[in-house]
Amino acid sequence: MSVTPEKKAPGVRVSGLSVVYRTPTGELPAISGIDLDLVPGTITGVVGESGSGKSTLALSLLNAVQSPGRISAGSVEIDGLGDVVKLRGEELRKARGRHIGYVFQAAQNSLNPLKTVGKQLLDLGRSHDVADLRGLVREAKDLLGRMGMDGARVLDSHQHELSGGMRQRVGIMFALVLNAHLVVLDEPTTALDMITQATILRIVREVHEERGLTTLVITHDLGVVAEVADRLAVMYGGQVVEQGPTMEVLGAPRHPYTQGLLRAIPRLVGDIDEARALPGRPPTLGTIPERGCVFRDRCVLRMDVCETEKPPVVSLGASIALCHAVEAAADRDGRADIPPAGGLQEVVGAQGATGVHEVRGEQP
Amino acid sequence: MITGKNITKTFRQRGSVLAGREVRALRGVDFAIEKGGAASFIGESGCGKTTLGRIIAGLETHDSGEITIDGTPMSPLKPRQREPYFRRIQLIHQDPYSALNPTRTIHQTLDAPLALRARQTRRPRSWVDERAEELLALVGLDPAYVLPRYPHQLSGGMRQRVVIARALTVDPDMLVADEAVSMIDVSLRLGILGLLKDLRERLGVSVLFITHDVATARYIGDDGELYVIYRGQVVERGHVETIISDPVHPYTQSLLSAIPVLHGLEQPGEQPVVPTEALDESHHDAGCLFARRCPFRTERCESELPVLGRAEGTPQEHACFHPERRSVVATPIGRG
Ligand SMILES: Nc1ncnc2c1ncn2[C@@H]1O[C@H](COP(=O)(O)OP(=O)(O)OP(=O)(O)O)[C@@H](O)[C@H]1O
Ligand SMILES: Nc1ncnc2c1ncn2[C@@H]1O[C@H](COP(=O)(O)OP(=O)(O)OP(=O)(O)O)[C@@H](O)[C@H]1O
Ligand code: SF4
Ligand code: SF4
Ligand SMILES: [Mg+2]
Ligand SMILES: [Mg+2]
Numbered sequence: 261m262s263v264t265p266e267k268k269a270p271g272v273r274v275s276g277l278s279v280v281y282r283t284p285t286g287e288l289p290a291i292s293g294i295d296l297d298l299v300p301g302t303i304t305g306v307v308g309e310s311g312s313g314k315s316t317l318a319l320s321l322l323n324a325v326q327s328p329g330r331i332s333a334g335s336v337e338i339d340g341l342g343d344v345v346k347l348r349g350e351e352l353r354k355a356r357g358r359h360i361g362y363v364f365q366a367a368q369n370s371l372n373p374l375k376t377v378g379k380q381l382l383d384l385g386r387s388h389d390v391a392d393l394r395g396l397v398r399e400a401k402d403l404l405g406r407m408g409m410d411g412a413r414v415l416d417s418h419q420h421e422l423s424g425g426m427r428q429r430v431g432i433m434f435a436l437v438l439n440a441h442l443v444v445l446d447e448p449t450t451a452l453d454m455i456t457q458a459t460i461l462r463i464v465r466e467v468h469e470e471r472g473l474t475t476l477v478i479t480h481d482l483g484v485v486a487e488v489a490d491r492l493a494v495m496y497g498g499q500v501v502e503q504g505p506t507m508e509v510l511g512a513p514r515h516p517y518t519q520g521l522l523r524a525i526p527r528l529v530g531d532i533d534e535a536r537a538l539p540g541r542p543p544t545l546g547t548i549p550e551r552g553c554v555f556r557d558r559c560v561l562r563m564d565v566c567e568t569e570k571p572p573v574v575s576l577g578a579s580i581a582l583c584h585a586v587e588a589a590a591d592r593d594g595r596a597d598i599p600p601a602g603g604l605q606e607v608v609g610a611q612g613a614t615g616v617h618e619v620r621g622e623q624p
Numbered sequence: 625m626i627t628g629k630n631i632t633k634t635f636r637q638r639g640s641v642l643a644g645r646e647v648r649a650l651r652g653v654d655f656a657i658e659k660g661g662a663a664s665f666i667g668e669s670g671c672g673k674t675t676l677g678r679i680i681a682g683l684e685t686h687d688s689g690e691i692t693i694d695g696t697p698m699s700p701l702k703p704r705q706r707e708p709y710f711r712r713i714q715l716i717h718q719d720p721y722s723a724l725n726p727t728r729t730i731h732q733t734l735d736a737p738l739a740l741r742a743r744q745t746r747r748p749r750s751w752v753d754e755r756a757e758e759l760l761a762l763v764g765l766d767p768a769y770v771l772p773r774y775p776h777q778l779s780g781g782m783r784q785r786v787v788i789a790r791a792l793t794v795d796p797d798m799l800v801a802d803e804a805v806s807m808i809d810v811s812l813r814l815g816i817l818g819l820l821k822d823l824r825e826r827l828g829v830s831v832l833f834i835t836h837d838v839a840t841a842r843y844i845g846d847d848g849e850l851y852v853i854y855r856g857q858v859v860e861r862g863h864v865e866t867i868i869s870d871p872v873h874p875y876t877q878s879l880l881s882a883i884p885v886l887h888g889l890e891q892p893g894e895q896p897v898v899p900t901e902a903l904d905e906s907h908h909d910a911g912c913l914f915a916r917r918c919p920f921r922t923e924r925c926e927s928e929l930p931v932l933g934r935a936e937g938t939p940q941e942h943a944c945f946h947p948e949r950r951s952v953v954a955t956p957i958g959r960g
Pocket of ligand 3: 517555556583
């Protein structure tokens with residue numbers, strides 16, 4: 261299948277997006293007021309802990325949030341499709357698959373156990389009015405082959421005859437086979453071992469480049485985004501608290517959560533004690549604070565204003581953080597650029613002490 | 625102290641396509657775990673880690689070989705005689721979500737095994753509640769908060785701690801933690817690892833740690849031993865720090881090379897090793913089990929099976945004809 265010019269990598273602009281879930285105690289927000297741009301042709305990684313709202317965000321891009329949830333505010337503008345939040349019925353169904361390929365979380369278990377992979381592929385083709393079903397099968401075999409599998413054998417197999425890693429790759433094949441140019445992968449390598457994970461990430465990267473895609477990879481594993489993503493969005497309590505180019509966010513994280521998360525990663529080399537657990541635990545649907553900063557219960561830089569005021573959006577260089585302390589530091593220094601590498605040590609170094617002043621004290 | 629000598633296990637697959645196919649899950653594995661010691665098993669999916677863990681916990685039988693617990697060989701014993709030995713080895717499942725009964729409060733979950741324990745040790749009933757609180761405090765939880773709650777009201781990290789507390793109700797000598805932290809959020813992971821380390825140091829509980837994530841193996845104690853398992857064979861074994869910084873077996877090197885690099889914070893290792901092919905358990909070769917995927921294989925590797933042994937010049941044991949140190953692990957930027 262050749263790439264038609266109008267199907268080149270689309271840009272995506274998520275603005276003010278909120279999703280609520282109905283619960284016995286009323287409708288509660290799972291994500292609130294998210295702004296996020298997917299730059300055409302890039303891989304964006306969304307990272308965050310369990311319950312931070314990653315899957316909810318991914319589903320929103322397809323307008324596929326299911327009851328008891330609903331998109332309560334905001335828009336998702338996709339080049340060539342318009343605002344998908346407004347799409348309905350047949351239009352929406354066609355957009356999924358053709359324009360937006362996706363692999364849902366737990367794709368390992370999302371295949372139909374009663375049908376072979378090949379049968380499910382033909383079903384998919386028919387439901388999208390693919391005229392050339394043989395071409396579709398050829399394409400699928402091709403993709404599976406690229407991912408190191410015997411395509412013909414896989415198409416003849418049932419789900420239970422495939423290992424976890426094989427199923428993940430079958431999921432990715434389904435996301436790509438209709439030649440969509442926006443691809444959403446929710447936890448594509450979770451529960452896989454390192455070697456299989458590395459293989460899958462390499463394939464994601466290769467196919468992304470070859471086909472000129474815009475890709476969103478969702479994961480709870482910072483290592484995964486660090487490996488594949490050009491840009492990184494860090495979620496906490498239903499918000500994107502920091503985003504920017506991967507190298508910048510990891511090399512000089514601004515938001516106290518990003519800093520804490522990076523510090524909590526068990527490291528392969530160096531001093532074991534450099535890694536520290538982040539105190540406290542992530543909020544859940546009912547415990548996300550309504551006012552102020554969602555991270556304040558665990559934040560060592562917390563100030564009074566964090567209790568009551570929504571954190572401001574602070575742009576620094578190419579990255580953005582939502583945090584009062586980051587704003588205070590930026591104002592004070594009167595500069596909007598990124599401090600040199602070592603930003604992590606500067607701010608984290610101050611965390612043992614009480615607050616923002618130490619941050620200043622350590623800056624050149 | 626628990627030791628295993630030459631443990632083997634073969635499964636016969638059912639399923640339509642694979643029917644009758646044999647999987648040699650373990651091909652003569654030796655291990656030894658001291659009281660209060662730590663051993664970690666790492667390896668690709670399907671290499672036999674869980675099988676070995678289950679055999680050690682007495683939940684799976686083996687075909688041949690001998691397991692010895694505190695000097696007593698298990699094979700001559702009747703199942704009933706083995707039971708008290710294996711009861712002191714507790715398995716912690718990887719998934720704290722399914723390991724706890726959702727219809728029972730944490731109080732109920734801990735009460736049953738403790739009441740049994742009280743009867744066995746002739747302790748008064750009042751001991752049960754005291755002990756429940758003690759155990760929860762030991763794993764870093766607030767008993768008043770946790771006891772009346774149901775599992776779904778707790779975070780993953782808290783649930784995993786409850787699972788560990790439940791395992792401790794029988795005063796085990798050893799915990800077998802099979803991917804016990806993989807499902808736990810990153811920010812909480814170190815807490816659980818620290819707890820396992822603590823249990824070793826304070827109570828002398830041995831820990832057998834099964835994981836995909838090599839880095840976590842360092843955190844249950846840097847005195848631990850690392851076993852790298854490939855297709856049922858231990859291919860490299862030694863001190864955890866040695867194996868991570870100076871691996872000599874190409875398979876270990878592939879595993880370590882596959883660990884994601886935190887670009888921006890780390891630079892990749894200089895000599896990463898990537899297997900030339902994907903794992904295919906079905907092929908049967910006379911030679912090295914890794915030969916088909918190994919970038920460094922020679923003719924000898926294809927006809928002769930290397931066995932685990934200590935070679936000159938390396939502190940660890942390995943099963944490779946051409947061991948060579950390679951720097952494969954990513955290093956922090958700015959510190960070389
Ligand atoms: N169907 C539902 N009904 C009620 N609440 C829900 C539902 N689906 C998700 N939630 C809640 O919304 C919040 C966000 O969930 P979401 O699945 O988006 O998180 P996630 O970041 O993908 O987490 P994970 O890493 O565990 O996949 C969570 O608190 C979750 O409990
Ligand atoms: N009950 C069983 N019946 C048949 N085959 C089995 C059984 N249990 C395990 N196997 C096979 O034995 C091999 C080793 O499995 P095991 O679960 O020990 O691997 P593992 O190293 O724990 O893998 P993972 O990292 O995926 O958990 C695999 O090929 C598996 O398919
Ligand atoms: S300093 Fe305030 S705004 Fe920033 S993360 Fe901490 S609590 Fe939130
Ligand atoms: S024995 Fe040969 S094939 Fe096997 S790991 Fe060593 S070099 Fe590779
Ligand atoms: Mg999710
Ligand atoms: Mg296992």
